[in-house]
Amino acid sequence: MSLHLYNTLSRSSEEFVSLTPGKAGIYLCGATVQGAPHIGHIRSGVNFDILRRWLTHLGYEVTFIRNVTDIDDKILQKAEVEGIPWWAVAMKYEQAFSWAYSRVNVLSPTYEPRATGHITQMIELMQTLIDNGTAYAPGNGDVYLNVRSLKSYLTLSNQKIDDLLSAGDAEDSFKKDPRDFALWKSAKPGEPSWPTPWGDGRPGWHLECSAMAHTYLGAEFDIHGGGLDLIFPHHENEIAQSESAGWGFSKIWMHNAWVTASGEKMSKSLGNSLLVSEIVQRVRGIELRWYLGSAHYRSMVEFSFEALEETAVNFRRIEGFLARATEILNEEPGLLVSLDFTAAMNDDLAVPTALAGISELVRDGNTALSSLTFGDEAGQKEIARIAAEVRGALAILGCDPFDPTFAMDKPAATDAMDGLVKLALAQRESARARKDFATADAIRDQILELGILIEDTPAGSRWTLAR
RNA sequence: GGUGGAGUGGCCGAGAGGCGAGGCUCAGGACUGCAAAUCCUGCCACACGGGUUCAAAUCCCGUCUCCACCUCCA
Incomplete structure (x- = not known):
């Protein structure tokens, strides 16, 4: 059987046929760098890393884009709390994510674009959308997408626009419809901003992914991935923006399930003890990866x-x-x-x-x-x-x-240590040869206390670190 | 209210009409000086109530419980 992948769009498994023979383009929604990575974040990275490695094995030349969203409301809040510039917050956590990915052997993406590096592309996209009437700038510096103007909307989450609970703060905004979403947010005093024809401001949450996917993968590409919770609104809004701009966008949408704790999705409060940095104190990175990767990517992992x-x-x-x-x-x-x-x-x-x-x-x-x-x-x-x-x-x-x-997980397995252990093993061997089992067992016990396991085989004794 | 998902043996966790997935734990056995490692054997499960069928964990109807998304989310 050829490769089949479950497409959230069709809610069924489909044969994978790449747009360009021999090549595959994947866009994965990466981190919003506003905090330290927990194992749920990393699971997404591992799941799609496995997809990437499998496609590569099948002979595809994979272009794998995983973005970093380095400007957003929470980053600005965090900057306030931590008393450092917003860009220092973003860098700090971007590095924390990179470290975590590397601990579980997630390959570096082909390219890892940052939102703030693609403001120009976002402005171009907004201009296109305003020109064709799907977006509007009410004059306060915001730019919104007019969801009522769309030919189709909410196809991924299979919802009807009028069934959505309306946003709480929709009344006092400049939106034409409460369900319209912000492509661009006007700058408040003291906040970072970039100039646009509609006023100074910063990107809304969804715009960056459309702009970056288009920049690196083109108007149409094979696979778009992310966590289950991104289906709505994030991915719906990406589709809305991109299709309105005339792009084919992603053919297949894949979503990984999350890691739960006590039956519930990890929230920030629960997630504290489940930071990658904490878990790798308990088990090696390779074991954490085995754990996260061994469940099916669409199944919840109850941690x-x-x-x-x-x-x-x-x-x-x-x-x-x-x-x-x-x-x-x-x-x-x-x-x-x-x-x-x-x-x-x-x-x-x-x-x-x-x-x-x-x-x-x-x-x-x-x-x-x-x-x-x-x-x-x-x-x-x-x-x-x-x-x-x-x-x-x-x-x-x-x-x-x-x-x-x-290799960094095996710090003690040096030649010197091997020599020392073998010295002890030789002594134990001679004790066994003269049937002095009390001495032989004493040596084994002492070595075990140091965390070294002894196995006797027909070919002689071998040792491993216990962990 | 709308949309989507889940309930499987002591535990974890696949499968989706028909010969016991697999792992972990535990018990017994083999091997071993004793262990360890390894192998073998055992533990015949599918939320509940109906139905369809020669045959249901799997399909249909109903019920219960849990989780998630609905403009912060991996």
């Missing part, structure tokens, strides 16, 4: 530390197999992508199904490892094949243990 730990244990089993296979083979496994994995991924990125296949492969691999006899070339080949299929799958999911990105 708990227990589930996180459990998933980490599951990952270590897979990792342990690859480590043992590497020792036996005397080289890093290759990278193969199996037919089962391909079938699962092609079915709207069915990672959980793919994971079941990986678990079965690992079991077969462990069995092959334990039944391997000296000089068994067929057995070695089998182990090499299985290890390569496991590693190949992990690599697509961004969790390849051999990926240098994760």
Whole structure:
């Protein structure tokens, strides 16, 4: 089966046919840099990173744009609170996001545009919309989109305009209709602003994504992604602006579900302990990624530390197999992508199904490892094949243990430490040889207290860090 | 009020008419000097009430519970 993806627009799974053969353009709504990233933000990054890696594996040349919205009401508020300029707030949290993305091995986008770098494009878009009558400037410096003038609206969220609850503050505004939304907001005293033909001001929330997607991906592109909660109003308004400008815009809309805590969506108050910076104190980045990536992207992930730990244990089993296979083979496994994995991924990125296949492969691999006899070339080949299929799958999911990105998670695995542990192991070995098990076990216990696990194998003892 | 989603074994979590996804935990076994790691066996679940069908977790009708979006949101 070829790649099929669920399109929010049609509420069904559709075959992916790119606009330009061999190429794929993706626009992902990135962060509004107003605070530190929690694991929900990062989940979105991981989900779409997996999509990107899969498309790349399938042979597409992927242009992946993930924006940074670096001007907005909350950033200005935060600047007040923190007593630093708004642009310093934006930079601070943009860097926090970059750090978090890198900890979970999310690839850098092809380009990462900032809203404030695209004011010119936004003004051009507004001019187009005003010229063709879909937008209006009431004279106070604001620019609004007239939603009643649209041929279609709310096609993504499948709502009727009159069913929407009306905005609370609509009465005293310059809007023609309460549902009209701001493309541009006039500057209040002390706020940053940019000059436009309609007055000094700053972008409304939605305009930047239309302008930037158009700049880097063109009038029409393949996939637009983001969190479920962006469907309305953000993505509806992007569609409204872009289609009114005559752009085809995105063919497929993909939305990731969120991470919940105690059954509820993470809000700021709940999210404090779930900052990426906190979680990676508990588990390694690769384990956090495994956790966030292992649920289907359209399913809610109910966060708990227990589930996180459990998933980490599951990952270590897979990792342990690859480590043992590497020792036996005397080289890093290759990278193969199996037919089962391909079938699962092609079915709207069915990672959980793919994971079941990986678990079965690992079991077969462990069995092959334990039944391997000296000089068994067929057995070695089998182990090499299985290890390569496991590693190949992990690599697509961004969790390849051999990926240098994760090297920082193994700080203690230096040659010096290896030498010291082996020294102790040699002493234990000689104690075992003379059947002095009390001494042998004492050595093992002492090493364990330092956080090092000992496994005795027919080929001798091996050690790993316990974590 | 409108729109969308969810309810699966001790726990997590897939599947969407027909042979027990998978993981974690736990119990037993194999291996081991003892462990660890690994493998094997066991734990036959689908919110509730009806219906359709040879066959329903899956389809239909109804009910209950929970969550989300409706101009701050990943």
